[in-house]
Amino acid sequence: MWDFEIGRTIGIVLRTWPFVVFRMIVYFGITLAFIVVTATGAGVGYGAGHIFDDAGGPLGLGLWGGVAGFTLVSAVLYWAREYILYIVKAGHIAVMVHLIDGHEVPGGQGQIAYARQVVTAHFGEANTLFVLDQLIKGAILAITGLIGGITAFIPIPGLSTLVSFVNSVIRMSMTYVDEIILGYNIRQDSTEPFDTACRAVVLYAQNGKAMIKNALWLTIFMWVIAIVVFLSTLAPAAAVLYYMPGQLAGWGFVLAIIFTWAFSSAFIEPFCIAALMQVYFRRIEGQAPDPEWDRRLSDASKKFRELKEKAGASVGGAAWGRAPGTA
Template sequence: MWDFDIGRSVSIMMRTWPFIVFRMIVYFGITLAYIMATGTGASVGYGVGHISTDPDGPLSFALWGGVVGFGVVSMAVYWLREYILYVVKAGHIAVMVHLIDGHDVPDGQNQIAYAKEVVTERFAEANILFVVDQLVKGAIRAITGLLGGIAAFLPIPGLSGLVSFLNTVIRLSLTYVDEIILGYNIRINSSSPFETARQGVVLYAQNGKTMVKNAVWLAVIMWGVSFVIFLLMLAPAAAILYVMPGQLAGWAFVLAIVFAWAFKAAFIEPFAIACLMQVYFRTIEG
């Protein structure tokens, strides 16, 4: 079974409620932006579509208008990813690290200000943290790519399927490794974030068996919860699309995914990170 304490992780989430609320505002705000942009794009497209002589013109234009609106918000979220990482994720991780180590942290809005101060001490600029994060992710992609490259050169029947399965397991086990390494960076009060990140990845690899086991268990739990959330989100997504022009039923599926993503980012991800940081800190000390 797993080595993390679910009760303790839930307790950490409850004690970091200001960040949970902050994450809800950020990620559900992004969801609202998706809904408004998709709806506006579909409405504009539906109106423009009446110019077309094609009887299906309004519906076709509405569909493409929704696609454009969805794409515009996706681009905005992509460009805001550094801010989201620096303020939302890193700040929350900083507070969770201190709670795991038994330190006291402020409550309310003071907790967010305190976390921002801690992160700023470690990473003076958002782009430094972002570069460290991308370097860790690059190392992960190199590992999975190496396995695929080896399989391509070895003429062993069924090897590609086995490697594909192993890559899936590796990706599951490394989903939150960049957040864990960030927590390790903050925990040891590093003055050299790049070198500490390298050491953190090495320690993760040295204790890979334990980390993979717990990460896969956690991934199964998260997949199950995320699927249930997705099913529950289909109803409100369909209700929102009911007021949109045209028969855009397919967008209910897309918006349900966005709703589920927002819920996952606000609630499930912090829980997973708290669980894995427990295991990581305890394992590298042992």
């Protein structure tokens, strides 16, 4: 079974309701931007198609207009990704870490300003946090292979297809590891984020089996809730589109998917992160990073080596700040 407390985790997420609302505004705003700009591009292309029949006609230009609108929003989001990580995700993690440890945090909208101060104190500029996040994501890709994947749980020969499928599920279940490590940085009150992240990655790897077990349970919960939300929103979305002109029935399916994604990003994702942080903090209590796991990660992951190099540069040149194995 899982090692996190469902009731306590829900309570933590609900106490951070300003961030839940903030995330909903951000992600529903992203959803609305995709819908409006894509539809506008398709409409402009459709109208232009009536004028330039030799350019593919209304349907052809309408399709290209929709693609152009979708691409435009994607490009804007690509440039805004650092801000979203810095303000929305890292800020929410900072507040949840303090609640997990029993500290008081401000209520209402003051919670967002408070979280931004905490994030700035630990990571400085948004660019630093973004670079750190990308290095962590690259480093943790090696962990699944190093712990043996699903073969560590069911070492049965002749199940290569099943093993391959379940290992892909395991990789998906590790989506939130970088957020957990950011939370560790904040919890340690570290001002050397690259150095502290190296320790956190090693600690995660040496507790990998327990962490993946809980991550798999959360992946199951996430998909069940997402399916329920999708089915609950499919009928209302279709009903709204029924009263709109044109052949838009298929968009009810698309809107339900987008709504489910936005809801998952606003509420389910913080729940998973809070649950895994509880497990992680409990598992690593009193542990020191294992030098053997440090070596394995260094051998297996270029990104982990880059993380160690940045850690060494930030603390004066030694590999991730101190001798491996020290706390």
